[in-house]
Amino acid sequence: MGSVLTVRDINVYYGAIHAIKGISFDVNKGEIVTLIGANGAGKSTTLHTVSGLLRSRTGDIEFLGSSIARTPAHKIVSKGISHVPEGRRIFQGMTVEENLQMGAFVAKPERIAHNLEYVYEQFPRLKERTKQIAGTLSGGEQQMLAMGRALMSDPRLLMLDEPSMGLAPILVDQIFEIIQNLHKAGTTILLVEQNAQMALSVADRAYVIETGRITLSGTGEELARSDEVRKAYLGG
Amino acid sequence: MADRLFKSINARGLRGAVKGSEYKKEALISYGILVIGYILLQLGAMTGLIGHNLQGQFVPICVYISLAISLNLVVGISGELSLGHAGFMAVGAFTGIVITRVLENSIEFGPLRLIIAILAAAVMAAIAGFIIGIPILGLRGDYLAIVTLAFGEIVRNIMNVLYFGLDNNGHLKFAFNHTIEGIDTSQRVITGAIGATGVTKLATFTGAAILTAFTLFVVLNLKNSKQGRAIMAIRDNRIAGESIGLDVKKYKLMAFVVSASLAGMAGCMFGQNYSTLAPVKFNFNTSVLILVFVVLGGIGNIWGGMIAAALLTVLPEALRQFADYRMLTYAVVLILVMIGTYNPAIRARITAFVNKIKPKKKDKGKEKTGKEAA
Numbered sequence: 093m094g095s096v097l098t099v100r101d102i103n104v105y106y107g108a109i110h111a112i113k114g115i116s117f118d119v120n121k122g123e124i125v126t127l128i129g130a131n132g133a134g135k136s137t138t139l140h141t142v143s144g145l146l147r148s149r150t151g152d153i154e155f156l157g158s159s160i161a162r163t164p165a166h167k168i169v170s171k172g173i174s175h176v177p178e179g180r181r182i183f184q185g186m187t188v189e190e191n192l193q194m195g196a197f198v199a200k201p202e203r204i205a206h207n208l209e210y211v212y213e214q215f216p217r218l219k220e221r222t223k224q225i226a227g228t229l230s231g232g233e234q235q236m237l238a239m240g241r242a243l244m245s246d247p248r249l250l251m252l253d254e255p256s257m258g259l260a261p262i263l264v265d266q267i268f269e270i271i272q273n274l275h276k277a278g279t280t281i282l283l284v285e286q287n288a289q290m291a292l293s294v295a296d297r298a299y300v301i302e303t304g305r306i307t308l309s310g311t312g313e314e315l316a317r318s319d320e321v322r323k324a325y326l327g328g
Numbered sequence: 329m330a331d332r333l334f335k336s337i338n339a340r341g342l343r344g345a346v347k348g349s350e351y352k353k354e355a356l357i358s359y360g361i362l363v364i365g366y367i368l369l370q371l372g373a374m375t376g377l378i379g380h381n382l383q384g385q386f387v388p389i390c391v392y393i394s395l396a397i398s399l400n401l402v403v404g405i406s407g408e409l410s411l412g413h414a415g416f417m418a419v420g421a422f423t424g425i426v427i428t429r430v431l432e433n434s435i436e437f438g439p440l441r442l443i444i445a446i447l448a449a450a451v452m453a454a455i456a457g458f459i460i461g462i463p464i465l466g467l468r469g470d471y472l473a474i475v476t477l478a479f480g481e482i483v484r485n486i487m488n489v490l491y492f493g494l495d496n497n498g499h500l501k502f503a504f505n506h507t508i509e510g511i512d513t514s515q516r517v518i519t520g521a522i523g524a525t526g527v528t529k530l531a532t533f534t535g536a537a538i539l540t541a542f543t544l545f546v547v548l549n550l551k552n553s554k555q556g557r558a559i560m561a562i563r564d565n566r567i568a569g570e571s572i573g574l575d576v577k578k579y580k581l582m583a584f585v586v587s588a589s590l591a592g593m594a595g596c597m598f599g600q601n602y603s604t605l606a607p608v609k610f611n612f613n614t615s616v617l618i619l620v621f622v623v624l625g626g627i628g629n630i631w632g633g634m635i636a637a638a639l640l641t642v643l644p645e646a647l648r649q650f651a652d653y654r655m656l657t658y659a660v661v662l663i664l665v666m667i668g669t670y671n672p673a674i675r676a677r678i679t680a681f682v683n684k685i686k687p688k689k690k691d692k693g694k695e696k697t698g699k700e701a702a
Contacts, residue, residue, distance in 0.1 A: 143571070166570070167573075174572075176571065181568035183565055185560075185564050186561070194572055197572055197574060242571070
């Protein structure tokens with residue numbers, strides 16, 4: 093169980109605002125690690141920093157043993173980190189299949205057909221809609237498409253930002269089932285969620301972020317049982 | 329390399345024919361318009377049906393079509409508003425004029441001189457596009473439009489004070505004031521605000537049409553390549569583009585520089601069509617004019633822009649006595665088209681009308697395919 097991602101003491105600023113104040117965590121191979129916390133705690137900012145869209149002023153981010161803290165965003169994807177951004181950012185005007193093909197932009201050409209098969213296996217719903225224009229999919233399907241697209245680049249680490257956002261409870265269940273399936277298939281996942289209950293139920297380990305700092309960490313079960321987390325995030 | 333990704337999927341039969349046929353259709357219509365237009369105009373000129381005044385518009389028509397195609401690359405495909413296309417055109421035009429004059433004595437053959445001039449114009453305009461593109465492509469939308477507008481004005485104002493001349497040894501010299509050392513006025517190539525005078529016209533209708541075909545070829549192929557797909561993906565959703573590993577700046581810059589370079593080539597052809605050419609020709613109005621072609625033809629619709637460019641170039645010429653109202657006409661047409669295409673009620677009527685006449689078209693299509701099969 094080697095470490096896939098190691099984040100050490102990162103500090104991220106939006107102009108004068110100190111958004112991330114010295115966060116450190118790691119993700120091991122095959123794990124689901126979740127970052128939970130309230131709105132504005134810094135969860136998404138952390139993911140953006142890992143994927144190179146934002147820069148940390150200090151500290152280091154190591155991925156598979158090499159530092160990626162100064163690697164430009166577009167090269168990080170080909171190194172093996174796939175980021176599913178918040179809010180289902182799909183290519184609205186393209187078909188489902190074209191969206192998936194775009195996801196394989198940095199993948200090795202000989203892997204594309206295989207990856208496409210794998211994605212359709214994981215998301216049978218997408219297979220039924222290959223020729224449909226992505227913008228006409230339902231919210232849940234769009235989320236699946238965004239996740240599927242991220243899987244097309246052969247990621248060693250899949251980062252999911254709020255996959256349950258704005259979805260009906262039954263769809264949330266479906267999405268989390270898929271996350272668990274991916275986990276079983278060996279994908280390492282870093283999950284950011286506001287739905288703490290769901291996130292903790294699938295996570296191997298979890299970190300609680302509050303105003304830019306990690307305040308608690310432990311296994312998913314431990315945190316789900318902890319009084320502080322229950323009071324703050326699980327509604328009693 | 330360009331199409332490796334999609335070819336490899338094609339090979340597995342996983343990719344539908346939908347996009348391929350769309351590309352073929354677009355290419356067919358675009359090249360078709362060009363070829364048919366060329367033949368019709370040539371015939372018209374030969375039979376004398378098209379008057380002398382209008383024949384003089386043949387090269388500008390081709391040039392404006394090229395400009396509409398290349399601007400569509402930035403506005404339609406890359407999704408950025410550029411108001412400085414005339415600037416790149418000017419860079420190309422004056423580069424071409426200087427080059428052809430310098431080579432006048434060493435290369436006798438006109439078309440070869442023209443080709444060299446066009447290549448030089450393409451390079452200079454590409455350099456200009458690159459220099460302006462690097463700092464501004466971090467900007468989006470309105471801000472980019474303003475900066476490109478300023479660029480167009482800067483080019484025109486530099487040309488207003490720039491003097492080129494050949495000395496007795498045939499060496500090129502330039503200065504930012506009236507007097508260039510060792511050169512008398514008769515050997516000036518470009519004279520500040522007066523512009524270029526005494527240009528040996530090298531542009532021909534056929535040459536201009538070939539240039540337009542080349543522009544079309546470049547833009548259509550770029551649009552349908554892996555890179556083109558990336559450019560359009562970034563236009564659709566920048567964040568999603570970043571998340572799948574696209575280098576946003578690189579692809580935006582690629583579209584911008586290619587577009588600038590093609591505009592430079594068109595500008596060069598334009599400059600070779602007149603014996604005198606003043607910088608004022610490349611003012612803001614011209615940039616807007618090209619944008620009007622693109623908008624009128626439907627943003628991103630290559631052949632729509634071609635038709636719009638041809639019609640709007642011919643129209644003022646055909647209505648020469650109203651030429652003073654040219655810009656007014658454009659404004660009115662633009663307003664009407666915008667209202668027409670974005671008004672649901674009018675749109676519904678147009679759709680209904682199109683549906684009415686559509687079955688006939690389909691029959692024609694069938695006949696054609698039948699003939700092809702036979």
